[in-house]
Amino acid sequence: MLRLLRPLLLLLLLLPPGSPEPPGLAQLSPGAPPQAPDLLYADGLRAYAAGAWAPAVALLREALRSQAALGRARLDCGASCAAEPGAALPAVLLGAPEPDSGPEPTQGSWEQQLLRAALRRADCLTQCAARRLGPGGAARLRVVRALRDAFRRREPYNYLQRAYYQLKKLDLAAAAAHTFFVANPMHLQMREDMAKYRRMSGVQPQSFRDLETPPHWAVYDTSLELLGRQEAGLALPRLEEALQGSLAQMESCRADCEGPEEQQGAEEEEEDGAGSQGGLYEAIAGHWVRVLQCRQRCVEETATRPGRSFPVPDFLPSQLRRLHEAHAQVGNLSQAIENVLSVLLFYPEDEAAKGALNQYQAQLGEPRPGLGPREDIQRFILRSLGEKRQLYYAMEHLGTSFKDPDPWTPEALIPEALREKLREDQEKRPWDHEPPKPKPLTYWKDVLLLEGVTLTQDSRQLNGSERAVLDGLLTPAECGVLLQLSKDAAGAGARSGYRGRRSPHTPHERFEGLTVLKAAQLARSGTVGSQGAKLLLEVSERVRTLTQAYFSPERPLHLSFTHLVCRSAIEGEQEQRMDLSHPVHADNCVLDPDTGECWREPPAYTYRDYSGLLYLNDDFQGGDLFFTEPNALTVTARVRPRCGRLVAFSSGGENPHGVWAVTRGRRCALALWHTWAPEHREQEWLEAKELLQESEEEEEEEEEEEMPSKDPSPEPPSRRHQGVRDKAGKPPRAREEL
Ligand SMILES: *[C@@H]1O[C@H](CO)[C@@H](O)[C@H](O)[C@H]1NC(C)=O
Numbered sequence: 038m039l040r041l042l043r044p045l046l047l048l049l050l051l052l053p054p055g056s057p058e059p060p061g062l063a064q065l066s067p068g069a070p071p072q073a074p075d076l077l078y079a080d081g082l083r084a085y086a087a088g089a090w091a092p093a094v095a096l097l098r099e100a101l102r103s104q105a106a107l108g109r110a111r112l113d114c115g116a117s118c119a120a121e122p123g124a125a126l127p128a129v130l131l132g133a134p135e136p137d138s139g140p141e142p143t144q145g146s147w148e149q150q151l152l153r154a155a156l157r158r159a160d161c162l163t164q165c166a167a168r169r170l171g172p173g174g175a176a177r178l179r180v181v182r183a184l185r186d187a188f189r190r191r192e193p194y195n196y197l198q199r200a201y202y203q204l205k206k207l208d209l210a211a212a213a214a215h216t217f218f219v220a221n222p223m224h225l226q227m228r229e230d231m232a233k234y235r236r237m238s239g240v241q242p243q244s245f246r247d248l249e250t251p252p253h254w255a256v257y258d259t260s261l262e263l264l265g266r267q268e269a270g271l272a273l274p275r276l277e278e279a280l281q282g283s284l285a286q287m288e289s290c291r292a293d294c295e296g297p298e299e300q301q302g303a304e305e306e307e308e309d310g311a312g313s314q315g316g317l318y319e320a321i322a323g324h325w326v327r328v329l330q331c332r333q334r335c336v337e338e339t340a341t342r343p344g345r346s347f348p349v350p351d352f353l354p355s356q357l358r359r360l361h362e363a364h365a366q367v368g369n370l371s372q373a374i375e376n377v378l379s380v381l382l383f384y385p386e387d388e389a390a391k392g393a394l395n396q397y398q399a400q401l402g403e404p405r406p407g408l409g410p411r412e413d414i415q416r417f418i419l420r421s422l423g424e425k426r427q428l429y430y431a432m433e434h435l436g437t438s439f440k441d442p443d444p445w446t447p448e449a450l451i452p453e454a455l456r457e458k459l460r461e462d463q464e465k466r467p468w469d470h471e472p473p474k475p476k477p478l479t480y481w482k483d484v485l486l487l488e489g490v491t492l493t494q495d496s497r498q499l500n501g502s503e504r505a506v507l508d509g510l511l512t513p514a515e516c517g518v519l520l521q522l523s524k525d526a527a528g529a530g531a532r533s534g535y536r537g538r539r540s541p542h543t544p545h546e547r548f549e550g551l552t553v554l555k556a557a558q559l560a561r562s563g564t565v566g567s568q569g570a571k572l573l574l575e576v577s578e579r580v581r582t583l584t585q586a587y588f589s590p591e592r593p594l595h596l597s598f599t600h601l602v603c604r605s606a607i608e609g610e611q612e613q614r615m616d617l618s619h620p621v622h623a624d625n626c627v628l629d630p631d632t633g634e635c636w637r638e639p640p641a642y643t644y645r646d647y648s649g650l651l652y653l654n655d656d657f658q659g660g661d662l663f664f665t666e667p668n669a670l671t672v673t674a675r676v677r678p679r680c681g682r683l684v685a686f687s688s689g690g691e692n693p694h695g696v697w698a699v700t701r702g703r704r705c706a707l708a709l710w711h712t713w714a715p716e717h718r719e720q721e722w723l724e725a726k727e728l729l730q731e732s733e734e735e736e737e738e739e740e741e742e743e744m745p746s747k748d749p750s751p752e753p754p755s756r757r758h759q760g761v762r763d764k765a766g767k768p769p770r771a772r773e774e775l
């Protein structure tokens with residue numbers, strides 16, 4: 038029946054060509070029970086290989102939808118069946134007294150009850166799945182592990198982006214590409230494609246959206262951003278939403294654990310001790326332990342951003358900490374107390390939390406009886422502890438394995454015999470410690486989210502700490518636009534940021550500085566093109582994002598000053614020149630080369646935390662950047678400028694740096710300083726942005742629709758797929774993973 042239906046479906050899909058695509062992944066055939074994801078996916082790939090782009094898109098989207106429906110059905114059915122009286126576990130097994138129980142169950146009868154309850158629950162689940170997913174229920178939609186992994190890696194989006202591209206749906210193509218790239222930031226081909234998409238005139242920045250990431254990550258980031266700006270009141274609803282979202286994702290992850298058992302390799306089963314050799318109870322125990330292990334892993338899965346390798350450390354407790362602090366800031370003490378009590382459920386000995394609790398209680402005055410930890414957190418912890426207890430039991434007695442994802446598990450819960458071994462393992466957990474320096478590859482994965490950017494040298498290669506050279510931040514064309522901007526501004530006699538001084542650092546060079554606000558003003562008055570001024574703003578934000586991702590992923594950085602600086606050698610004044618273009622200095626402290634100390638006090642800009650230099654050209658002589666020892670003499674590393682190269686480093690005494698003399702030509706760079714302190718964010722940046730937006734609106738009113746494409750025939754993202762099909766007619770792999 039299905040076999041007949043599918044070609045029909047294909048035909049139907051082929052019929053309406055230019056039908057408008059709904060945004061995102063809306064349902065293809067509302068109301069109809071989903072088909073099996075693996076069959077849809079296979080059909081989608083076949084259509085893709087045949088170059089039938091529209092059906093390929095429809096089938097791939099349907100495969101994604103069906104996969105999602107399967108997960109949702111499992112979650113909902115699991116919840117509703119657990120609540121059904123006949124299918125619930127007998128209370129005696131849960132250690133709770135039965136509410137209106139008659140005589141105590143006799144020895145042995147619990148066994149009957151347990152198994153009967155299991156049968157009833159299975160019946161309930163089967164029926165529920167059939168109702169939700171059509172005849173055959175979950176069994177019909179069963180997906181093999183390899184495919185589940187492919188979906189987890191978001192492979193369908195790789196095909197989708199290409200198919201959308203062929204259909205000239207650039208917005209959706211960019212969204213699909215972005216969605217794939219978020220989960221695969223090391224995918225070089227996609228990085229290049231993303232860069233191409235960005236250059237296409239039909240693609241808007243907002244096209245690069247993630248079609249899959251659970252929304253709580255976005256809310257979480259917004260709340261951090263707001264907290265960074267001291268906006269506790271605005272942050273609070275988002276903090277709460279992020280926490281709820283995390284808990285919800287935890288539930289659906291846990292529900293997935295109750296899906297069909299993973300087909301494990303024979304070795305793994307051996308290792309787990311409860312292999313298939315056992316009888317009924319061994320088999321039940323074996324399966325149960327695997328479900329528990331899977332559920333516990335959900336803590337990490339929930340705390341790990343798509344495409345990242347490590348979870349955010351201590352995700353839930355840290356969210357609760359932010360919540361109680363924010364509530365206290367806005368003066369909601371009862372909420373602050375509930376949240377800090379919840380932190381104490383995880384860490385009963387946490388001094389900071391205990392102190393905060395005392396303080397809140399004192400502020401509140403008379404004790405409030407009703408105040409306790411949050412119920413959702415209480416439930417979460419009780420359930421988790423129950424599972425851990427069983428897992429440790431199985432570990433000790435059945436030889437199964439268990440990697441506890443939580444640092445807060447009370448030691449008393451762990452069997453004596455296991456503690457020593459676990460302590461050793463615990464020391465190996467990467468996220469309990471500061472990320473090692475130099476940062477491991479996985480860490481800067483996130484940085485690559487800015488496609489086309491490569492890490493050229495890390496701290497180790499630069500012989501220091503907290504230094505990096507990244508390439509590919511600007512295209513040659515972008516460098517050209519910014520160079521032109523600085524030239525036009527200088528030509529108009531505009532100089533800003535140096536208080537009018539022409540040669541602030543050396544008499545042998547002429548300096549031209551341009552701030553973002555000045556650039557915007559010049560653009561507004563028509564002295565320079567607005568394209569350059571806009572790019573200046575955009576690029577500075579690009580650098581900020583990257584610097585934050587690389588050095589400060591958990592704490593927002595703000596731009597505190599942005600300065601486009603060109604230095605030109607003054608002809609005839611270069612003979613026997615001994616001085617530097619820029620003497621050795623540190624950015625946020627006053628360096629004392631004699632003692633090697635660096636005083637973080639005025640006149641230094643003490644609030645600068647990270648510095649960035651983005652180079653625009655290399656057609657000049659001299660002008661390399663160099664780092665020194667704190668004695669300001671011994672050079673430890675040097676970097677040659679070139680278009681699109683960013684040198685980023687922490688602004689303290691660990692990074693004294695200077696610039697060799699520029700002896701011929703003109704060297705241009707964008708200097709950027711970042712700060713953790715929101716009160717030092719660059720106000721001029723916002724002013725410049727507003728100014729440019731105003732003039733843009735005016736322009737739009739004048740021009741109306743007259744927007745010839747700058748890029749009439751964009752290169753397709755990749756020609757690799759065309760005609761690729763092996764002889765057996767199997768669909769090609771989407772991309773070689775590099
Ligand atoms: C504290 O927050 C809770 C929940 O957001 C709210 O219901 C309550 O009115 C707040 N209390 C105060 C004193 O603001």
Ligand SMILES: *[C@@H]1O[C@H](CO)[C@@H](O)[C@H](O)[C@H]1NC(C)=O
Nearest residue numbers: 494498499500673674675676
């Ligand atoms: C780091 O030090 C080594 C040895 O002194 C040197 O060869 C290398 O060039 C330095 N790295 C940079 C980027 O200058």
